[in-house]
Amino acid sequence: MAQVSVKIPTPLRSFAGGASVIPVEGATVGEVLRRMTDAHAGLQRHLFTPEGKLRSFVTVYRNDEDVRYLERDATPVKDGDVVSIVPAIAGGSDAGPKDPRGLPIPRRDVTPGAHPRTLSNEEVLRYSRHLLLSEVGVEGQKKLRDAKVLIVGAGGLGSPTALYLTAVGIGEIGLVDFDRVELSNLKRQVLYTTADIDRPKVGAARERLHAMNPAIRVVTYPEPLTAANAMEVIRGYDVVIDGTDNFATRYLVNDACVLLGTPNVYGSIYRFEGQASVFDARVGPCYRCLYPQPPPPGLVPSCAEAGVLGVLPGIVGVIQATETIKILLGVGEPLVGRLLLFDALAMSFRELTVRKNPECDLCGPHATQKGLIDYQEFCGVPAPGSVPAVDPGVPDVSVTELAEELASSDPPFLLDVREPEEWAIAHLPGAHLIPRRALPDRLDEVTGARRVVVYCKSGARSGTATQLLLGLGFSGVRNLRGGIDAWAKQVDPSMPRY
């Protein structure tokens, strides 16, 4: 057993009776420190975590050697050695990704804020499986409780994300969605039940989330996210989760997050494939670095057009929730600079590196975009919630007009440009199926028809098919406005809609 001297740093001397040097006995550095904190209990929590590990910014020297390069707390000591406790000084402008609110700085006589510093007994029990993880612990759980997360889109991706973040105790969850629950949502949007059909999504979601965890605060935004409100809505949140289903909103979310310095946890799904990443322009690329321009309108079909495996958003959404928790706790390696690709059919994951684009107009060193833009114009699509305007350049016909023509003695050639799976659900009587992608190779099947009406599910794909045919010299070609969906609503309500 050696007799050593322990040098106490200035900040901790008041916990050691004012002493700058304390004599302690021990065989190793670890034993010396334990005996010292046994004698001076006030030093314990400043030097050690609740789990008994030396705090990461406490460095211990044996004489002039940092014990991290020796045998750490097993470093032996001998008579006359000096064990010095030296703080490493650290700090920064963010707690994890961002701490936009800063901290409330009370004067000594100010009442503390709403969240008590300790966890209640109920919180300890509810989150006990988190508290047992050294990467979370009590302090990490408090961070989650103090956090504010905004989820844009309460649909397929937003549902599992909201559920899991509620379960783990995120203090405030914002939900942005102007839509109502539809029957076709229920196979993948697991926040909702049959009883919720036709209810505003955010209202139904708030009830479900509160039932799961009454302590969290759910703030709802039952309106489209637009360039007019995005900055105000997103400001103040620590992390934004992109659960959107359209490119215009995706670019809007990205741009607002870049301008506000907020991490954007991205996820997308298409048929059997999913993608996820974290776009944090302060430390890595933004969405525009990956995709500077949106695809042409109609090139990438939506889930309503292409279909999606029901469980797929569950997988990608929980990945987004996982990344959000990692960012808030400051643990692990978030997907910054990495695009995670998931293939459900192959059950495989792979990763692509995404680099910050030095030419990025938004987050690059020579960025010229300093504010939000017109995203509908940028993406060439109608505003969210609006009725798509008829392109005056594409001749069209209404479903009621078509019904009259089909009942006449000279009906038009009816061309269905959907996929075979859609045809199997429902199709117009007398129609001819040529999927849009196959049309250029099967034009001979349309040749000779004097009048052609082209339709798809909603009128978008058939609009491009009509333009194609007209451009190739076909005449008398018209697009069915509103597609087979409009036919089912206005002409034949017995036809299934999907």
Place this chain on the structure above:
Amino acid sequence: MTAASVPAELLADIARHGEETYPDECCGFLVGTATGEERHVTQIERAANQFDGQRRRRFVIRPEELRRVEEKLEGTCQSVLGFYHSHPDHPARPSAFDRDHAWPWYLYIVLNVAEGHAGPVDAFELEPETREFHAVPFRSAPPPRART
């Protein structure tokens, strides 16, 4: 700690340091004397931000640097009173990260640097029992003169 004094010229030096290192965080030592509950900063010493990562939002002063400065001050009436650092494009308020890594007793001066220009500065101390920061009133004044 009830109050701190920091000469105007030292505040200007801190501001200059923050502008020079922008967009990275600057950091350094506050050196001076402690009389009772007051701290009198009489000099600053710049430190290198040795954080191994994003220095735009983190700083680290390694323990060997602190040892070096403390050893230099041994035998004088001065000691390390605390530290300053900058928040590029962020308020001059301590973050949760600052709080999680702060030590009681030390004076923490935080400087806002917005788009490369020094902005407000404020001073804080960590309350040891609650581990919350409280603001420390500080004045920009000459240090107390020794009695003659």
